[in-house]
Amino acid sequence: GEDVEQSLFLSVREGDSSVINCTYTDSSSTYLYWYKQEPGAGLQLLTYIFSNMDMKQDQRLTVLLNKKDKHLSLRIADTQTGDSAIYFCAGVSGGYNKLIFGAGTRLAVHP
Amino acid sequence: DTEVTQTPKHLVMGMTNKKSLKCEQHMGHRAMYWYKQKAKKPPELMFVYSYEKLSINESVPSRFSPECPNSSLLNLHLHALQPEDSALYLCASSQTGTSGNQETQYFGPGTRLLVL
Numbered sequence: 001g002e003d004v005e006q007s008l009f010l011s012v013r014e015g016d017s018s019v020i021n022c023t024y025t026d027s028s029s030t031y032l033y034w035y036k037q038e039p040g041a042g043l044q045l046l047t048y049i050f051s052n053m054d055m056k057q058d059q060r061l062t063v064l065l066n067k068k069d070k071h072l073s074l075r076i077a078d079t080q081t082g083d084s085a086i087y088f089c090a091g092v093s094g095g096y097n098k099l100i101f102g103a104g105t106r107l108a109v110h111p
Numbered sequence: 112d113t114e115v116t117q118t119p120k121h122l123v124m125g126m127t128n129k130k131s132l133k134c135e136q137h138m139g140h141r142a143m144y145w146y147k148q149k150a151k152k153p154p155e156l157m158f159v160y161s162y163e164k165l166s167i168n169e170s171v172p173s174r175f176s177p178e179c180p181n182s183s184l185l186n187l188h189l190h191a192l193q194p195e196d197s198a199l200y201l202c203a204s205s206q207t208g209t210s211g212n213q214e215t216q217y218f219g220p221g222t223r224l225l226v227l
Contacts, residue, residue, distance in 0.1 A: 030213040042117075042201055043154065043218040088153055092213050097142065097205060098167070099216060101153035 002026035002093040006102035012109055018079045020105045022072040022089035027051075029091035032065065034074045037086045037104070046074070046087075076107075084109045114138075115219035117202050123225045126192060132222045134185040134202030142208025143185040144216060145177060146201040154201055160185060161208030192226045199223050 159167035
C-alpha cells in the first residue's frame with residue numbers, strides 16, 4: 001500500500017519562501033494533493049497536481065513533482081503569518097479513493 | 112461552492128451515551144467519507160459511501176455505525192465509545208466514489224469528540 005513521508009517541522013521568517021517536502025511509495029495515484037489544517041480546523045484543499053505533470057503554479061503556491069524519485073514538494077512564496085498551519089501531502093491507495101496522508105509538516109512563520 | 116458542514120462542532124459524551132455526528136454537502140456529490148484524526152496524527156479513513164451505499168468499511172469497531180439517509184447527508188452514530196475514541200472526526204465528499212476513479216475530496220471542519 002501507499003506510504004507517504006514528510007518532515008515534521010519547518011520554521012521560516014515572514015516574507016521568505018517555504019518549501020515542504022514529501023516522498024511517497026505508490027505511483028498509482030493519478031493526483032497528489034496538498035491539504036492545509038489550521039489549529040482546531042478541518043482540512044482545506046490547497047492544490048493538487050496531476051501525476052503526468054512536473055510542476056503546477058497557483059498564485060503563491062508552486063508544486064513540483066519528481067516521479068522518478070517519488071518526491072513532491074510545495075513551495076509557498078512570500079510566506080505570511082496566516083500560512084502557519086500543518087500541511088499534509090496525500091495520495092490514494094489501491095483502486096478506490098482511500099487518501100493516504102503523510103504525517104504532516106507544521107509550518108511556523110515568525111516575524 | 113465546495114462546502115461541507117458538520118455538526119456539532121464539539122461533543123463530550125460518556126461511555127454509556129448514544130450520540131450522532133452529522134455531515135451535509137450541497138455540491139451534488141454522490142460519495143461521502145468519514146475519517147478519524149487523533150491528536151498530532153494524520154486523518155485515517157473509516158467509511159466510504161457511494162450512491163448511498165456503504166462501499167468501504169476500514170475494519171471499524173461496531174460501536175461506530177454510519178448511515179447515509181440521502182446523497183447530501185451522512186451520519187455517524189456512536190454508542191458505548193471508549194476514551195481512546197476521542198478524536199477529530201472529519202467528513203469529506205467527492206463526485207462519485209467510483210472504484211478505480213480517483214476524485215478530489217473536500218473536507219468539513221470536523222467534530223471534536225471527547226469521550227469521558
